[in-house]
Structures are given as C-alpha cells and as structure tokens.
Amino acid sequence: MSRLTGAGEQRGVEVIDEQGDTVPMPAVEHLGPDQLGPVEPKSPSPFSGVIVKKVAIGLAVVLVAGAGYAGLRQVADAPTDPNAPVGSHDPQTSTTPDDEAAAGVQRATDGGAVLQAMADAVKSENRSDFLETVDPQSTAFKASARTIFANLEQLPIGIFQFRYVSDDIAALPPDRTAELGGTASWLAQVEVSWQLTGYDVKPARAILPVTFVTRDGKTYAASFSDRFVAGQRRPVWTLGALDVAKGNRSLVISLKSEAQAKAYVAVADRAVTSVSKVWGKAWPQKVVVYLPAKQSQMEAVLGAAPNTYTQIAAVTMAELDQPQTGAPVRIVANPKLFEELGKQGRRIVLTHETTHVASTATASPVPLWLAEGFADYVAFTAVPVQDESAAKELFKAIRAGKVPAALPDTNAFAASSADLSQAYESAWLACRLIAEREGQSALVKFYRAVHASKSSTGLADAFKSTLGMTEQEFVVEWQKYLRRLAGV
Numbered sequence: 001m002s003r004l005t006g007a008g009e010q011r012g013v014e015v016i017d018e019q020g021d022t023v024p025m026p027a028v029e030h031l032g033p034d035q036l037g038p039v040e041p042k043s044p045s046p047f048s049g050v051i052v053k054k055v056a057i058g059l060a061v062v063l064v065a066g067a068g069y070a071g072l073r074q075v076a077d078a079p080t081d082p083n084a085p086v087g088s089h090d091p092q093t094s095t096t097p098d099d100e101a102a103a104g105v106q107r108a109t110d111g112g113a114v115l116q117a118m119a120d121a122v123k124s125e126n127r128s129d130f131l132e133t134v135d136p137q138s139t140a141f142k143a144s145a146r147t148i149f150a151n152l153e154q155l156p157i158g159i160f161q162f163r164y165v166s167d168d169i170a171a172l173p174p175d176r177t178a179e180l181g182g183t184a185s186w187l188a189q190v191e192v193s194w195q196l197t198g199y200d201v202k203p204a205r206a207i208l209p210v211t212f213v214t215r216d217g218k219t220y221a222a223s224f225s226d227r228f229v230a231g232q233r234r235p236v237w238t239l240g241a242l243d244v245a246k247g248n249r250s251l252v253i254s255l256k257s258e259a260q261a262k263a264y265v266a267v268a269d270r271a272v273t274s275v276s277k278v279w280g281k282a283w284p285q286k287v288v289v290y291l292p293a294k295q296s297q298m299e300a301v302l303g304a305a306p307n308t309y310t311q312i313a314a315v316t317m318a319e320l321d322q323p324q325t326g327a328p329v330r331i332v333a334n335p336k337l338f339e340e341l342g343k344q345g346r347r348i349v350l351t352h353e354t355t356h357v358a359s360t361a362t363a364s365p366v367p368l369w370l371a372e373g374f375a376d377y378v379a380f381t382a383v384p385v386q387d388e389s390a391a392k393e394l395f396k397a398i399r400a401g402k403v404p405a406a407l408p409d410t411n412a413f414a415a416s417s418a419d420l421s422q423a424y425e426s427a428w429l430a431c432r433l434i435a436e437r438e439g440q441s442a443l444v445k446f447y448r449a450v451h452a453s454k455s456s457t458g459l460a461d462a463f464k465s466t467l468g469m470t471e472q473e474f475v476v477e478w479q480k481y482l483r484r485l486a487g488v
C-alpha cells in the first residue's frame with residue numbers, strides 16, 4: 001500500500017497477511033477484511049500500498065497430471081456395470097456408494113482428460129486443439145475461451161497445468177443443468193498453475209470452478225465461472241482481453257489497452273531501479289504489474305469483496321494461497337485511482353509497491369510499521385516530497401497535541417482504521433529517522449535483520465545491534481523527531 005503527496009491523495013492498503021492479519025479475502029486470506037475492509041472515505045492521504053498474503057482454501061485434491069491421471073485411468077477403465085449410465089450424476093437414481101465412487105472417478109477421469117488436452121494445447125500453442133476442448137453449444141464460453149487462449153499466447157507462459165481438485169454433482173442449479181443438457185454435467189474445482197517465465201520462481205495458482213458437460217460420449221469444458229465462492233481469486237487471463245508490454249525489468253499486463261500497458265513499462269522499470277539503489281541488487285529485480293480496467297477486475301484478481309479497495313491505490317499480492325518465499329508476486333493497480341494519480345504519484349506508488357516485492361513483504365515477519373515505513377522511505381527517496389504534504393495528517397495531530405505514544409501496531413494499518421494515514425506517515429518517519437541517524441545502509445541492515453530473524457526477539461535484537469538502543473529508547477528519540485518536524 002502506498003500513499004501520495006498532493007497529487008490527488010490516494011491510499012492503498014497493506015494487506016500484509018504476513019503477520020497473520022486478515023483480509024477480506026477468501027477464507028483467511030491475509031489481506032483480511034478487518035485489515036482491509038472498506039476504507040472510511042477519510043480525506044485521502046498520501047499513499048498506502050498493500051501487501052497481501054493468503055491462507056489456502058482447504059480443498060482435497062486429485063492430481064490429474066501425469067502418473068496420477070494414469071492411475072485414475074486404470075480405475076476408471078475397470079469394468080463397471082455396463083448398464084449404469086456413464087458418469088451418471090443424476091441424484092434421482094438410487095446409487096450405491098460404490099457406484100458413486102466409480103462415477104466420481106469417471107468424472108475426474110473425463111474432466112481430467114479435457115484439462116490435460118487444454119494444458120497441452122496451451123503449451124503447444126495450438127488454438128484449434130484448445131477450442132476443441134470447449135463445449136460447442138456453450139457459445140459464450142467459446143468466445144471467452146478464444147480470448148483466454150489469445151491472452152495465454154501473449155504471456156511468457158512456462159509451466160501451465162490443471163489439477164482436478166474435487167467436484168460436486170449438486171453444485172449446478174437445475175436450470176443450469178437443464179441448459180447444458182448432455183448426458184452429464186457437473187461442476188469441479190480445478191487448480192490451475194501458471195508460471196511467467198523470467199518472472200516467477202514458483203508458478204501462480206488459483207482454484208477455478210470448471211463446468212463439464214458430456215455430450216454424445218465426449219466431455220467438454222463449458223464454463224470457468226459458473227460459481228465463485230467469496231474470496232476466490234480469478235486469474236487475470238480469464239477476466240477479459242489482455243494487452244501485455246514487456247520492459248527491461250517489468251511485465252505490464254493491462255485489461256484496458258496496449259497504450260496503457262506500454263505507458264506503465266517505463267514507470268515500472270524505473271521503480272525497480274529506484275528500489276535497487278536502496279535495497280541492493282540481491283533480488284530478481286523484476287516486477288509484474290496488473291492494470292485492471294475496472295474496480296471489479298481488481299477485486300476479482302484479489303478475490304476481494306466488492307468495494308474493498310475503493311480507496312486503495314495499489315496492492316501487492318502473492319498469487320498463491322499459502323504465503324511463501326519465492327511466491328509469484330504481483331502489483332495490482334486500482335484503475336480509477338491510478339488514473340487520478342499524477343505522473344509523480346504513479347511513480348511513488350509503484351516504487352512503494354516494488355519495495356514490497358523486493359523485500360518479499362508478502363512472506364515476511366517484519367512488523368507492518370517497518371514494511372510500510374520502509375516502502376515509503378524508498379518511494380520518497382526516489383521521488384522527494386515536502387514533509388508538510390507527505391506527513392500532513394500526522395503533523396496536524398501533533399500540532400493538536402497528539403504525539404504518537406508508540407510505533408503503529410498492526411491494527412493501525414487496518415483498511416478501516418481511522419488513523420491509517422498517520423500510521424503510514426509515522427512509520428515512514430521512523431524509518432527516515434533510522435536512516436538519518438545511522439545511514440541508509442543501516443536502515444536496510446535493520447530491515448534485513450528483522451526480516452531474516454526467526455525469533456520473536458528479532459525486532460528488539462535489530463534495534464540493539466543496529467541502533468544500540470531498545471525500542472522504547474528509539475520511540476523517545478522518534479517522538480522528539482516528530483515534534484521537531486512538526487515545529488512544536
């Protein structure tokens with residue numbers, strides 16, 4: 001999350017699920033509601049950026065790829081009751097548990113075969129094979145399947161895999177089953193993994209609701225969107241036609257236009273350079289930026305409830321359900337707010353978010369004040385801003401006699417927090433104070449020490465080793481610093 005100076009103050013939100021905070025995301029995702037719910041339309045204060053982590057949506061899995069699939073094939077090929085309708089999913093007919101199990105294996109086998117053909121077509125870039133897997137009678141999905149294939153062609157896709165996770169024969173409402181027709185239709189939860197070559201160490205993952213229909217003995221995919229549960233993220237390449245622009249250090253994926261994608265490449269590349277100047281070059285020095293065209297697309301990518309991010313300029317998310325190092329991380333921009341941001345504002349927000357990417361903030365134990373304060377410190381080092389506008393809310397509070405008693409805690413960064421701007425502003429100035437006292441490299445050393453620490457005393461140890469003082473002693477120095485800056 002990043003905040004902004006003057007140029008149309010915006011705020012993004014930090015969904016660092018990292019610290020076990022929650023975000024209005026699926027299940028227990030990290031960018032959680034109490035952290036992130038709708039932000040009070042407070043006078044937008046500078047920038048705040050968001051880091052997101054997630055907690056998996058617990059789903060049992062049956063692997064479709066390779067051997068697993070072969071195993072299923074054998075089971076499925078085992079002689080069954082020849083009279084039993086194939087893959088019968090008609091709950092009316094009284095079926096024994098064995099029948100149901102066999103039918104379940106048949107569905108996973110048939111569905112798995114369709115998914116395998118789809119994945120193979122993506123890898124071999126064979127459009128007709130890909131469209132061959134799509135239900136010929138599902139014209140709307142056929143159209144979006146064409147867009148999906150075209151999108152995947154534009155992306156530097158390395159690994160692309162589906163995994164048949166589970167299915168639910170009762171999930172499709174009767175009118176939908178009737179509409180599909182065929183001898184069988186059902187909804188499955190399918191995990192899709194896709195890796196952007198040159199950007200991702202590990203593939204991104206999401207759970208897709210895939211509808212299958214069997215017609216004349218052949219099974220097809222008939223939809224990727226029959227039912228999403230709250231918090232379920234949607235891959236950007238399923239949300240509409242993409243335009244992709246590649247920079248030296250960035251990949252910009254726009255749902256709006258080629259021109260927009262190209263326009264952001266330079267800003268994103270520059271953000272990477274600015275971050276490396278402070279953080280060093282010991283990171284991949286690459287960023288992937290999503291530019292949704294609509295608020296709903298931003299929420300879809302994040303699996304967020306509607307209007308969670310109305311006041312959030314940008315979000316940094318790990319496109320996985322489990323926070324982990326090496327997770328594929330994306331910067332997701334808020335289309336509306338980003339448009340309102342001036343050139344300077346966009347640079348600051350992207351530099352802030354890129355700092356989260358470089359410091360793997362989506363999988364880090366650092367306290368939020370340090371993650372956010374440091375990201376702002378790097379952003380304002382790259383794009384200097386007057387203290388008066390960058391710390392406007394905080395100075396106002398201090399001049400009114402309210403000097404922060406302690407460094408902002410996790411709740412202070414909740415999207416709904418009334419003093420969110422002050423939390424960011426005071427965190428930024430805490431980090432700047434460390435840099436002013438001990439030098440920029442000491443601040444980076446401090447951040448890295450806390451980030452690398454596995455112990456609960458990591459922060460206290462870093463205060464001692466880097467600043468030679470306790471957190472309490474630092475807070476006293478910081479309060480003096482804030483008063484001096486605010487002129488009281």
Ligand SMILES: [Zn+2]
Nearest residue numbers: 001002049050
């Ligand atoms: Zn942030």
